[in-house]
Amino acid sequence: MISRRNIRVKVMQALYSVESQETNEKPNDPFKLLQKHFDQTHQLFVYLIHYLTEVARYAEIDARNRAGKHLPSYEDLNVNIKLAGNELLWKILEYPSYQKAVKETRPELLENTDLLRKLYHQLVETDKYQQYIAVAGRDKKEEKAMLEFIFNELLLPNESFTSFVEENFTNWDDDADMLRLLVQNFLNKPSSFNFQELISKEKWLFGKGLLETVLNKKEVTMEHIKPKLKNWDPERIAVLDMILMRMGVCEFLYFETIPPKVTINEYIDLAKEYSTPQSGQFVNGILDNIHKDLVKDEKMHKVAFKPSSSN
Structure with a gap:
């Protein structure tokens, strides 16, 4: 799933770290450096999926908060939470490979509740969202289209979100384009993804082989x-x-x-x-x-x- 171009970037970065190291320092293991770069891509991918699901699930939190007001209005007591039950959303949340990845990488530790709330309320104001909740039934294409809209039209264009990601993941600039494609592919066929093998054995051998060849x-x-x-x-x-x-x-x-x-x-x-x-x-x-x-x-x-x- 990771492109050869992205692998070349990570090999380049590992080599640069080795070449730029002061001679009196303990030498870095270039292969551990390369693995670290791949691990960062994996963590970022899991985080993006996690944040997408959290925005969708916030519909239930918003409903509880509004219902818990001292004097809730009729609208407060009848918030539409269709989005929180999105069928594709729950297919993702219940996918064992994703659950294991979340347990390993702990994306919730980077939660930004205030930003999450703001993004959800921005979503609620969009025509796309209003059209989505206006239909009582569920359609597979519309369920996927809604999650794609959140990721592509709400999260990625939002400077606060991308700045937050960039602050916490130094590889965002290097991996952003590739991860956009990975997220899209994942939403198309979530059950085909193995979060524990984001990079195939063949791709890892190419990266390791290129790194070792350049060094030797x-x-x-x-x-x-x-x-x-x-x-x-x-x-x-x-x-x-x-x-x-x-x-x-x-x-x-x-x-x-x-x-x-x-x-x-x-x-x-x-x-x-x-x-x-x-x-x-x-x-x-x-x-x-x-x-x-x-x-x-x-x-x-x-x-x-x-x-x-x-x-």
């Missing part, structure tokens, strides 16, 4: 990179740019199933997004030249580097 083949990759730097001093090149180029060269040489063009495009995009304004063009030029030389010298016969069985 540093000298090999630098032999390809240094001749292309011309007047550039390798020590003055941005650390992130060098990491991205080393990752790219490793994919050229050791990852048989990845087309070189895909590799180049991926690292151009990552350089543009995470490094300097000039990095995209710089990384593009170096990787493209290295690729052309490998093809010319008939050295594009990829041989998979075999990572160790540990970690």
Whole structure:
């Protein structure tokens, strides 16, 4: 479910942490760093689903609060709580894999009751919500559409909500686009998701293999990179740019199933997004030249580097 692009980002971040570490510090375990990045994505995904369900369930809390007033009105005593009984909502809440994930990650510890209340009341004022509660029966498509509306039209555009998420999850900027898609896919087929395996074994092996290859083949990759730097001093090149180029060269040489063009495009995009304004063009030029030389010298016969069985 996690894309290869997202895996590359997390490998890049793990490598950057290792490369930027002071020499007198105890070295970080790069594989534990990588696992930590994946764990953060898992925690954030569970939190987003949790918050979505909490907004929907707030209908019952609102009804109790209004009924408990000193002098409740007729409207206070007859709050529509259809949303709290949303069939898809309860399918999610009763899903064993999700229940286990909630127990493990404890998303309720980050509860913001005031924000939750405000978001619910904003929801109540929308035409979509009023149309939803106006229909007495339940329709599967409308049940799903209501939860999609809450997530896509209420939560994500709300600056208070996204700021709160960003404050508590440093990976929000990196994972936001992917998690939007994951949440949508989950709402389409919740029972097909295994919260305990958000990243497949194949994807984990790709990430672990890429990380280990870049670490173990540093000298090999630098032999390809240094001749292309011309007047550039390798020590003055941005650390992130060098990491991205080393990752790219490793994919050229050791990852048989990845087309070189895909590799180049991926690292151009990552350089543009995470490094300097000039990095995209710089990384593009170096990787493209290295690729052309490998093809010319008939050295594009990829041989998979075999990572160790540990970690």
